[in-house]
Amino acid sequence: MDKISQALTNRGMTLDIINSVTQLESKRRSFLVTLEDMRHQRNVVSDEIAALKKSGGNADQFIQDMRVLSKQIKDTETELSNLETELDAIQYSLPNIPHESVPIGKDSAENPIIKKMGTPKIVDCEPLPHWTLGEQLGILDFERATKITGARFPLYFNAGARLERALINFMLDTHTQHHGYKETLPPFIVNRQSLTTTGQLPKFELDLFKLEQWEYYLVPTAEVPVTNIHYNEILDETQLPITYVAYTPCFRSEAGSYGRDTRGLIRQHQFNKVELVKLVAPETSYQELETLLQDAEKILQLLELPYQVVLLCTGDIGFSSAKTYDIEVWMPSQGVYREISSCSNFEAFQARRGSIRFRKQGKKGTDFVHTLNGSGLAVGRTFAAILENYQNKDGSVTIPTLLQPYMNGLQRIERP
RNA sequence: GGAGAGGUGGCCGAGCGGUUGAAGGCGCCGCUCUCGAAAAGCGGUAUCCUUUUAAAAAGAGGAUCGUGGGUUCGAAACCCACCCUCUCCGCCA
Structure with a gap:
């Protein structure tokens, strides 16, 4: 990260971009983790529902619960994708890092x-x-x-x-x-x-x-x-x-x-x-x-x-x-x-x-x-x-x- | 432009909405058999991400069946839009 900062500074860029990337990135990760947990939960219960239905049991309660979870998943997905759009926008606007053999200069x-x-x-x-x-x-x-x-x-x-x-x-x-x-x-x-x-x-x-x-x-x-x-x-x-x-x-x-x-x-x-x-x-x-x-x-x-x-x-x-x-x-x-x-x-x-x-x-x-x-x-x-x-x-x-x-x-x- | 058909793993090709990341075949890799090869048999054969780790390996989890949305507790399968491919008609270099 330090190397990147130095390189970007050599290109005449400021550091706050890098800070916001790191921040957004850790935020993205925590969203991802909760989202994956929820999806895991959904997959597990869906299998249970399937098994219940097969054996003729009643799955209504599970389905009720899943309805709520499903909504949460959808919301989290939206937030995550917004975050990713934001991150992409920044990352696609960052230039490449010059090789070490490239001389430092302003023009x-x-x-x-x-x-x-x-x-x-x-x-x-x-x-x-x-x-x-x-x-x-x-x-x-x-x-x-x-x-x-x-x-x-x-x-x-x-x-x-x-x-x-x-x-x-x-x-x-x-x-x-x-x-x-x-x-x-x-x-x-x-x-x-x-x-x-x-x-x-x-x-x-x-x-x-x-x-x-x-x-x-x-x-x-x-x-x-x-x-x-x-x-x-x-x-x-x-x-x-x-x-x-x-x-x-x-x-x-x-x-x-x-x-x-x-x-x-x-x-x-x-x-x-x-x-x-x-x-x-x-x-x-x-x-x-x-x-x-x-x-x-x-x-x-x-x-x-x-x-x-x-x-x-x-x-x-x-x-x-x-x-x-x-x-x-x-x-x-x-x-x-x-x-x-x-x-x-x-x-x-x-x-x-x-x-x-x-x-x-x-x-x-x-x-x-x-x-x-x-x-x-x-x-x-x-x-x-x-x-x-x-x-x-x-x-x-x-x-x-x-x-x-x-x-x-x-x-x-x-x-x- | 009009009418139709279709897009599933490296390839071919199945797939009543619920252990199907995906049958079967081919190819490829490894092993067994063989003096060797072929044949046969057995096993394996995608990518990305997250998490655990000092790191790697391994494990656990998530995602991906043209792309994006929707319906549903649950979608490769149902609905919509778009993209692409193929066939026929028309037009055109």
Whole structure:
């Protein structure tokens, strides 16, 4: 409990929440005990009544008494379930506890840089932002997209549409053929439970697009449908680790970020992403996080894009995560590294909420699996990074070598 | 959208409202038999929670037969709503 308190304080939370949880919990337990006693009593007497009736005796007195007891049971059940609702509400709003290797800090400024890979190409001209390049090349059209929907939706044409599709295929192929992930194509609309499992609900409802007539939401990331593939299952130890790669579009309301990244592909309401998801045995999860990170990094290496890896500190780490690495790609026009992947170990946080367990060989009972996921990669941002890092003086963009086969051999996107 | 059928343990499949957590079968595990295997026989084979314990094991208790409510002293069984599956008709990519 002390560890939890400390951890929550590091996340900038107060302690009274913890106190109220402990209080409610002990109250719940005492209700449960009396309730179970009463139910036991009911079961015993019910059997007696049955026996009496069978032997032709009179059970009227028992039935009278039971009527009263039954009423009490019902009342206690109601109180208990109210209590549990209250407890759940608090518990579902508590964030995960950061792993001990996560540095303490208050915001992203305190995230240590773990490594830097690749050197930004010196472009002998002022690098153009990708939205300018995209519009000049006739492959991106943000203005027309607003007519179709509104702000922050992408519209691709020609080699741009092709490049986006090429990236998706390239990433899926790399992860399935070289990293051993199983490809899956899940639903793009999910229910409340799935979002509760992964931690988006109940706390971050405002970040989601919700369907009007249904208790359904557009996926904010493939993490949600894919992690829930094994919702409420008991797996066998021999099945682990389970690793999935999935392409989905992602839909985010981006509430509260209205002034930021208003131009370009960086912050859109809809974007494509290839996601890696793992379900693993607890004792392996931190090794698995490292290989997950490597698998995501590999894409950037193959595309020869400069990037760095940062470790998120306690003040910046996501709600559900115990440890998160961000991969940031070099964006020449802004002269900064921008997040392109986020790789996290959730330990048992999501597994507990989604009741995803496994059975150990020769051992009684079950354990929660550990879940992990990471972008491999955010496709829209990769697209932007390629445009900016591969731009030429004449405004054309070279296609990275490994992508050319996916572009029908195209080596360069030229101005029309 | 219209008409019907159904959802029971790892699987198949019984189940007049009262020792049915659930028959029977299959599968799986253990044992017996065998030089070994098969066959046969015997035994076992869900999950969660509470309580007792320093803890574990074990014990005791509660819950779970799609989900949630209701009727009843008592529900897998009766009633209602919802979800899901299947069949037929219509419509549709």
